[in-house]
Amino acid sequence: MTGNLQEVPRPRADPDSRLRKSERSESLRAPARRRLAGFARTLRDNGFRIGLAETGDALAVLTSPAALRPASLKPALRALFCATHSDWERFDEIFDAFWFGRNMRQRQILSGTPSAPHAPARRLAEAQVPQEALGLPDQVERRSDSAETPADGRGRREGASRTELLTATDLRHIVDPDDVAATHALAARLARIMRVRLVRREQIRKRGRRLDLRRTIHRNISHGGTLLDLAWRRRKIKPLRLVVLLDASGSMSLYTAFFVRFLHGVVDAFREAEAFVFHTRLAHVSPSLRDRDVTRAVEKLSLMAQGIGGGTRIGDSLATFNRWHARRVINSRTAVMIVSDGYDTGQPSQLAEEMRRLRRRCKKIIWLNPLIGWRDYSPQARGMQAALPYIDLFAPAHNLASLAALEPYLVRI
Amino acid sequence: MSLKREEIADKLATAGYVADHDIATALWLMDFLKRPLLLEGEAGVGKTEVGKALAAVHGAELIRLQCYEGLGQNAALYEWNYQRQLLAIKARESIGENADAIEEHIFSEKYLLERPLLAAIRRDKPPVLLIDEVDRADEEFEAFLLELLSDFQVSVPELGTIKATAIPRVVLTSNGTRELSDALRRRCLYHYIGFPDVDREAKIILTRVPGIDAVLAVQIARMVAAVRKEDLRKVPGVAETLDWAATVAGLEIHDLRQEPEAIYETMICLLKTQEDQARVTREVSARLLGKVA
Numbered sequence: 048m049t050g051n052l053q054e055v056p057r058p059r060a061d062p063d064s065r066l067r068k069s070e071r072s073e074s075l076r077a078p079a080r081r082r083l084a085g086f087a088r089t090l091r092d093n094g095f096r097i098g099l100a101e102t103g104d105a106l107a108v109l110t111s112p113a114a115l116r117p118a119s120l121k122p123a124l125r126a127l128f129c130a131t132h133s134d135w136e137r138f139d140e141i142f143d144a145f146w147f148g149r150n151m152r153q154r155q156i157l158s159g160t161p162s163a164p165h166a167p168a169r170r171l172a173e174a175q176v177p178q179e180a181l182g183l184p185d186q187v188e189r190r191s192d193s194a195e196t197p198a199d200g201r202g203r204r205e206g207a208s209r210t211e212l213l214t215a216t217d218l219r220h221i222v223d224p225d226d227v228a229a230t231h232a233l234a235a236r237l238a239r240i241m242r243v244r245l246v247r248r249e250q251i252r253k254r255g256r257r258l259d260l261r262r263t264i265h266r267n268i269s270h271g272g273t274l275l276d277l278a279w280r281r282r283k284i285k286p287l288r289l290v291v292l293l294d295a296s297g298s299m300s301l302y303t304a305f306f307v308r309f310l311h312g313v314v315d316a317f318r319e320a321e322a323f324v325f326h327t328r329l330a331h332v333s334p335s336l337r338d339r340d341v342t343r344a345v346e347k348l349s350l351m352a353q354g355i356g357g358g359t360r361i362g363d364s365l366a367t368f369n370r371w372h373a374r375r376v377i378n379s380r381t382a383v384m385i386v387s388d389g390y391d392t393g394q395p396s397q398l399a400e401e402m403r404r405l406r407r408r409c410k411k412i413i414w415l416n417p418l419i420g421w422r423d424y425s426p427q428a429r430g431m432q433a434a435l436p437y438i439d440l441f442a443p444a445h446n447l448a449s450l451a452a453l454e455p456y457l458v459r460i
Numbered sequence: 461m462s463l464k465r466e467e468i469a470d471k472l473a474t475a476g477y478v479a480d481h482d483i484a485t486a487l488w489l490m491d492f493l494k495r496p497l498l499l500e501g502e503a504g505v506g507k508t509e510v511g512k513a514l515a516a517v518h519g520a521e522l523i524r525l526q527c528y529e530g531l532g533q534n535a536a537l538y539e540w541n542y543q544r545q546l547l548a549i550k551a552r553e554s555i556g557e558n559a560d561a562i563e564e565h566i567f568s569e570k571y572l573l574e575r576p577l578l579a580a581i582r583r584d585k586p587p588v589l590l591i592d593e594v595d596r597a598d599e600e601f602e603a604f605l606l607e608l609l610s611d612f613q614v615s616v617p618e619l620g621t622i623k624a625t626a627i628p629r630v631v632l633t634s635n636g637t638r639e640l641s642d643a644l645r646r647r648c649l650y651h652y653i654g655f656p657d658v659d660r661e662a663k664i665i666l667t668r669v670p671g672i673d674a675v676l677a678v679q680i681a682r683m684v685a686a687v688r689k690e691d692l693r694k695v696p697g698v699a700e701t702l703d704w705a706a707t708v709a710g711l712e713i714h715d716l717r718q719e720p721e722a723i724y725e726t727m728i729c730l731l732k733t734q735e736d737q738a739r740v741t742r743e744v745s746a747r748l749l750g751k752v753a
Contacts, residue, residue: 096642104493111492119465122482123489130645132500135652264542268566271549271559371693371735 080106086145087128093141095134101127133343288319289457290376290409292368294387296326296359302417302444306386309450311336311344321376325364331372359390361430362397369404382411382457386444388418391430398430402437411439413453420445463491468517477506477513478656478663486651487514496609496630498645501653504697507633510653511590514631521587523628525576527597533604538578538616541571567618581612581624589628593635594644606644656698658685664698665705672709679716679752680705683723686748687730690740696730704729720746 087102108123121142129135262278270276291310295303310322314336321333335347377383383405391398406412414434418424420443426435435441440456443449463471469484487510490497499507515522525536545566552562574582580589594602608614612624632648634640656664661681665672684701696704707726713719724745731737740748 096646098646101646108489108492116465119482119485122485125482126486126489126497126649126651127493129650129652130642130648131650132652135500135650261542264546265540268540268542268545268549269563271553 079109082146083109086124086142089141089145090128090138093137095128096130097128288321288376288378288381289313289384290321290323290381291384291386292323292325292329292364294326294359294361294385295324296390298359298388298390299386299417302386306444321372323364323368323372325359325361327360327363329364329367329372359387360393361387361389361391361434362393362395362401365398365401365405369401369408373405373408377408381409382413383409384413384415386415386417388416389414389426389428389431389434391428391433393430395429395433399433399437402434406437412437413440413442413456414438415442415444415450415453417443417445419443420449463488463517471517472513475513475516476667477509477516478660478667479513480653480656480660483510483651483653486649487517489649490629493649494627496632496648498640498648498650499631499633499653500635500650502655502695502697503635504699505653505655506698507653508590508592511588511592511631511633514629515588515590518586518588518629520585520629521583522590523576523580523587524590524592526592527594527601529596529598531597531601535575536577536601537575537614539573539575540567540618541573545571569619572616572619577608578614578622580628581614581626582622583626583628586626587628589630591630591632594632595634595640599641602641602644606641606647609647655685655688655695658682661685661698661701665702668702669705669709672705673714676708676714676716677705680708682752683716683748684730686751687727687740690744690748692731692736692739693733694731694736696732700730700732716749716752720749723749 083105084102087097087105091097105124105127108127109120121139124142125135125138129138259278263274263276266276266278267274291313293303293306293310295307307324310332314320314322314333321331322336324330324332336344402412416426416431419441426432426441440453442453442456465484465488468487469479472479472484472487486497489495499510501507511524512522514520548566548571549562552565576589580587591605594605597605609630612627613621615621632644655661658678658681661684662674662677665677665680666674669677680701684696684704688695704726707729708716708723711719711722711726713722716723724742727740727745728737731740
């Protein structure tokens, strides 16, 4: 059903005829029309999704006999052209720049300056992840169960051998900008695929054993009320909730940008997901990640993550989490995923204590450690040692393949 | 039928809705283009109020559909009154009526229970249909809604297709707990409602809390604005402001600065989480009060 979302017809007061009519009767308005088309193009360049229909409606508004006062024009066009809050916030600036030439220079400087820390995020956005990735869950969901193969998750990333290569390469060694972009795109898709498969498993599992009387009666009205055909009530299984705590300290810096992208994918794909970033303190970042504008979300977060390059205080951060956030974001079906190398500058005893508290609350604790992928690694760091007893799954996360390998585990939770 | 923008603005004011500048334009555009309006904004900024005010503006009936997870067609569109159907079957069987006639009878409109969506398209005078918190409904329901909003007709298998007698004005609200589909967004006009500025909030307090002093209302509005700037988990909405204003007025406080202790204690109207209450200590409260003065 959702698959049809894009094709739903959008009947309206026939903008085409309005367009033609205005062309005939208002030839004086031709320059205005051209300007309007230019404005629509500018908006599109800025990531607004505007079709011909909206432009037609806008023209109808401009040329209608009930024409608005110029002061109301901006709010009218805004209501018409915006579709999200982030559109809404940028609209005024673009409107003023286009129609009044305000702030143009500033904007150009802003967009042209290749500021070093932001660079990966920008390139990443240019890779156009969202569109293709968005379409994905539907396509996968509609396939029959028999098409489900263990390799399905990765098989969707069709073709390119280069892609295969990327999934196995340690993230530290991916430096080429294009490769970085591709890796991030894969991370986002991986997050979505995980979600799709989790949802599907849930449907298969749905087999309740209680009779639904109301529905049974309804179904049997055609038998004159004699109950032949029984309806069962199925227990609804709440989807898995995922809480991710990402270590963004200096020692993790090589991996941070990548995991930030993964986080965005996770928050976007799971209906119930919360994300936190910590270094010396903990920050709740789900709201910034909910921004559909990938560039902005990731940029905001990269800034936060870069905040302090100093030591990591995992224990302190976990304490903050347990004290303030746990009650709200954790329920009995929550998996907590901690992504960290375990180098803690705080007291190991505190970390152990907080891990113990967390363990009591949630269903599973998964600790992803990029260092596991390194040759000859053993969890010697004191923090890691202290935390180990409370961890359900201690897994590597140095490349995409290792992340993909997690998925079957998540399904079983 | 359709009103001018200025008329809408006037009528909104008469209806007791203190509108922000642009909402009247959006409401006018809704009529002009015959498109639904999607309202987004923080919880408690008065999204639902817009629907109610719009109904008042047009003197139309307000039909409200509250969305929730698992909302299905039974609860949103229509349902058969099974119990009555069964009774009718038994009653008619006993007088020996034949099966076809019974079937004809029990699937008639008499046994159809109208739910909000069906009700909205069966009125003679176009009502205002308020679909509240559409983001809470499942994705499947959203797709179904989209279909309804484009065709304004419903097919009931046993009865046939029911076409809209009058096209309702549709207002959707969303809190952003889930990303809505692009298709739904594109179908709708969009308006984002932010927290009101001090002037507007003071006006809202004056309209909603009867007998409150104008100076006090401005003080309260400024205090709330200051509280919102603090780093809070749950930023107080307009509803909280009104609660607090009513409390303050009820305690017969005429000047916030005179009663810092009472102000601190009544702030529980604004701060709804333990974390926030811990953050706004007596000192913070006093500091904020200082700014208001």
